[in-house]
Amino acid sequence: MKFPLSWLRRHLETEASLETILATLNRIGLEVEGVEDRGAALASFRIAQVVEAEQHPNADRLRALKVDPGDGKLLSVVCGAPNARAGMKGVVALPGAFIPGTGITLKKGEIRGVASEAMMLSAREMGLGDDHSGIVDLPADAPLGESYVTWAGLDDPIIEISVTPNRGDALGVRGVARDLAAAGLGTLKPLPTPKVTPAYPAPLRWEIADPRACDHVLGRAIRGLRNGPSPKWLQDWLVAIGQRPINALVDVTNLFTFGLGRPLHVFDVAKVKGNTLTMRMAREGETLSALNGKEYALTPEDGIIADAAGPEALGGIIGGAPTGCDETTTECFIECALFDPVRIALSGRRHDIRTDARARFERGVDPALPPLALDLATELMIELCGGEASEVSAAGTPPAWQRSATLRFERLAGLGGAEVPADEAVGALERLGFTVEARDAAKVTVAVPSWRNDIAGHGALDQFPGLDPARARAAAEGCAVIEPEADLVEEVLRLRGLDSIPPVSLPVSGIVPPPALTAKQARAVLARRVLAARGMLDCVSFGFLEAKTAALFGATPPELHLENPIAADLDQMRPTPVASLALAAARNAARGWPDVALSELGAAYRDPSPEGQLAVAAGLRAGQTPRHWADASRPVDAFDAKGDALAVLAALGVPMAALQVTADAPGFYHPGRSGVVRQGPKTVLATFGELHPKLRAALDIAGPAMAFEVFLDAIPEPKKRKKGAPDLPAFQPLRRDFAFLVDATVPAEALLRAARGADKALVTDVALFDRYAGDKLPEGKVSLALQVTLQPREATLTDAEIEAVAGKIVAAVVKATGAALRG
Structure with missing residues (x-):
């Protein structure tokens, strides 16, 4: 500003x-x-008089001047301005002066054989506007030799x-x-209260066809006016703040925009089609030719002002060129309206229009000012352009903006951090325009002035278009509105001086700061790092995909269908991140890169409830394993996916001995090459396996593809460990191998579970290290080899004790699975 x-x-x-x-x-x-x-750059310029003006002897477009700068010594000046003439007064720059409009420092010279010892300046050369049609032509009474800055009031x-x-x-x-x-x-200073006497009925009337476009509007016509350039004082003010003077009528509206914060607009009555200006929402296909020379395609969410021919203004933002006022205007119609701040902001952002009117309307204007602003503008326009005023045309209902707010004096210290006497606080509010309605020793209730729309209160919140947009919307939607007491505290403290508020450090909650991440967040970070360490590329994909593709990976409830998708093939929330990774693998394969290892930490959506959104660490391997000097490349298999899933679970602190694998994986996995990792019969921690052949065919994935999901929310929180000495056995562990002949239908997990439970004091780990099936074994039988780790704690185990434990292991496995120990 x-x-x-x-x-x-x-x-x-x-x-x-x-x-x-x-x-x-x-x-x-x-x-x-x-x-x-501005005066600093123009301080050396003087008011001078042209004594002689003759045609340049060697140039048709130049004139040779004799200029008196005020000291009686005539200077020779070569000038190309068409208005240069003898007897006129202008502004002269002497050698050594910096010319701000051109960026040069003036020197004596010679132009086409004639000496030029100074320079007569135009407005643009002085940086005071765009006019470069001639040199500045000053009034005859301008004091010769005086500083131009002082005379023109540019020392402002x-x-x-x-x-x-x-x-x-x-x-x-x-x-x-x-x-x-x-x-x-x-x-x-008080604003004047003009008396405008209407001389004729308003030639245009207002109609509010849609309250969304406008809440309340006033208008008045002026006929018999002579529009032209505005007076110098008004032009100087506008130029000083970077505005371009246009004509008297438009310049007056800009004066009120910046002077009172009250944007106005003027229509040329002769250019308006029909006798009605309608506030309505734009229709599909309508366009606006705006005053900035651009054409805008309007939407049904834009509030406009329209005549019989169509849109003539984007309400509260910019006017239309067809009905704009120019030097031919003899009758204008002044618009003074109230618009919805939120709609103004959205329309301005939608069309990328930044105007001074928009900046004020979207922040909220004084809803009580329109009648006085209309009278003041009418009076000034008649003073500058002549004419007579019509009656006022109005539509809509003036808003009920009146509201109250209460301040408890103790909140000045409790919330604001400064001790302020009650009388001082009340006096500050009164000086700002608040009116005391009730007061006691503990609090004061004040009426909020109309121009402070940033302060909410108890009153007609939903009827007040100037109210702070966020609070107005919250009130309209029945949400909690922030109480205005904090605003009153701020007003008292800032008027007292923001620099007077003592700084207060934030309280220290403890010597050791709390963790920056929650346990759930830490698990996600660790899972991502583990998968990256295993050679998988981290992906970030949309949480939605095409409905028919989503159906390949699970149920697609209609509640998870997007009503307004960003693309036609992204209309369903995904059942699992594996779907997104599979599509990515298919795109890579189509571009000649079939061997991929991808991972993602994202959400899976099962139903609309919060519990139906699962945090999942998913991965997918397709094609061949990476080449390595020590190992030949091979096609990926289900055990690669199982290894990835178990690596994540192990890193997250899940006790691996307590896990079991079942063969009831979801339907998008291969039914015989997949599994579910469980902790107990009900808690599912992960799934893994090869993708179903039909699914791979549907997605055009030619080679093998293995995937897994780890459900991070299902992983139990780690138990808090009691502080104490670490459990470090003094004796070396020992390992024994066992090979069992078992039916091929018996899962290896059953043997592992039985061996672990044979002696929980000594058996610390059981691992499957070999599976053999062949012609040397009976039909329907396989050989499974287990390695069992025994950890003695009290003393070194004797041969007899080792044999006894081995017997327990064999007996437990035989009993649980019907297996036989191979010789």
């Missing part, structure tokens, strides 16, 4: 210096971004402040002046 110091003084009666004003702005939270002193500093999104009132000079006056830096 930029404004000249002189503009601020039009609203604020103060004798404070620039330095004091800047310090106060920073102190009350309106941070100063910078101060521009330009202040730029940073305005936070909640302070829409500070996007007007009057709002800034109000804050400074409340901070004790002067007195806020």
Whole structure:
């Protein structure tokens, strides 16, 4: 937000210096971004008079001037400006002066054989606008030889402040002046109350066809006006803040946008089709030719102002070119409306339109100001352009913005961290425009002023279009609205000075900080690292895929179907991350890379409930195993997937001896080459196996493909270990091998479980290291070889004790499986 110091003084009666004003702005939270002193670059320029102006002897488009800079010594100047003439006054730059508009430093020279000792300047060369059609033509009474900066009032500093999104009132000079006056830096000047006498009925009427487009609107016409350039004081103000003067009518609307934070718009009555301006939502296919020269394709979510011919403005954002006012306008119609801040923000973002009107409407404007703003604008336009005003045309209902807020005095210290006397707090709020409704020793209830839409309160929240958008939406949806007490605490403290709040360090919760990750998060990180260490590439994929593909991997409840998918083939939440990895493997194979090892930590979706979203560490290997100098490459098999799954479980602290494998894997696995890893009969920790041939054919995966899932949420939390000495046996373990002849239908897991339970004090590990089936064995029989680890603790085992334990192991296996010990 930029404004000249002189503009601020039009609203604020103060004798404070620039330095004091800047310090106060920073102190009350309106941070100063910078101060521009335009006069500094123009300080050497003087008002001069052209004494003679003759045609250049050697150039048709140049003139040879004799210029008096005020000291009586005539300077020779070669000038190409068509308006250069004898007797006129302009601005001269002497040798050594820096010309800001061109970036050069002036030197004496010679142009086509004629000496040029100075330079007559245009507005663009001085950096004061875009006009380069001729040199600056000053009035005849401009004092010869005087500083141009002083005479033109360019020694007026330009202040730029940073305005936070909640302070829409500070996007007007009057709002800034109000804050400074409340901070004790002067007195806020009252706004005039003009008396506009209507001379004729309004030629246009308002209609609100859809309340979403507009809540309340006023309008008034002025006829018999003469539109043209605005006066110098107004142009100077607009140029100072980076705005381009257009014409008197448009410049007045910009003056109110930046001066009062109240955007206005003017229509040329003669260009409006019909006699009605309608506030409605845009229709499909409608477009707007905007004032910025661009064409916008509107959507049904855009609120517009339309006449009989169609859209004429994107309400609260930008006007349309067909009905814009120019020098031919003799009758205008002023629009002063209230729009929904959220809709303004969404439409502006949708079309990428950034205007000063949008910036104010999306933050919320003063809902009580439109009648006065319309009268003030009407009066100024008539003063500048002449004419007479019509009656006011209105539509909609003025919003019930009145609301109250309560401040408990103890919250100033408890929440704000500063001890503030109650009288001082109430006085600060009153200076900001709050009105006391009730007060006792503990609290005060105040009426919130209309221009402070960032402060919620008890009142008609859903009827107040200027209310802070997040709070308004929360109120409309029946959600909890943040109480305004914190806002009142902030107002009291910032008016007292934000720099006066004592710094308070955050409390230290303990000497040792708590873990940065929860146990679940730590498991996910560790699982990802384990899979990466096993040569698998970590993938990040969408949590949804095509419904017919998802059906290959499990149930697809209709509740998990996306109503508005980002693509037609991404319309169903996936039953397992394995599906995404399988599609990735198929895409790699189609591009000549069939050998892949992929993993992903993602979600599997079984139903819409929170419990139906499972955290899964999944992996898939396809094609051949990686080549290695010590091992030949081979096709991947189900045991690769089983090894990956068990490696993750082991790293996560799952006791491997307590696991068992069953053959009831989900249907997308091969029924004879897959399994389920369980901890007990009910807890499923993982699945693994080869993908079903039909599934591979459906996805165009030619070679073998093995996958696994580890269900991270199913892994039990590790038990807290009691502190003590580690269990380090003093004796060496010993290993014994056993080979059993068993029916081929008996799972190896049954033998392992029986051997582990034979002697729990001595048997610490049992592993299957060989399986043999062949012509030397009876039909239907296989040989399974187990290695059993015995760990003595009390003393070294004797041969007799080892034989006794071996007998227990054999007996347990024979009893459990019907196996026979091979000789």
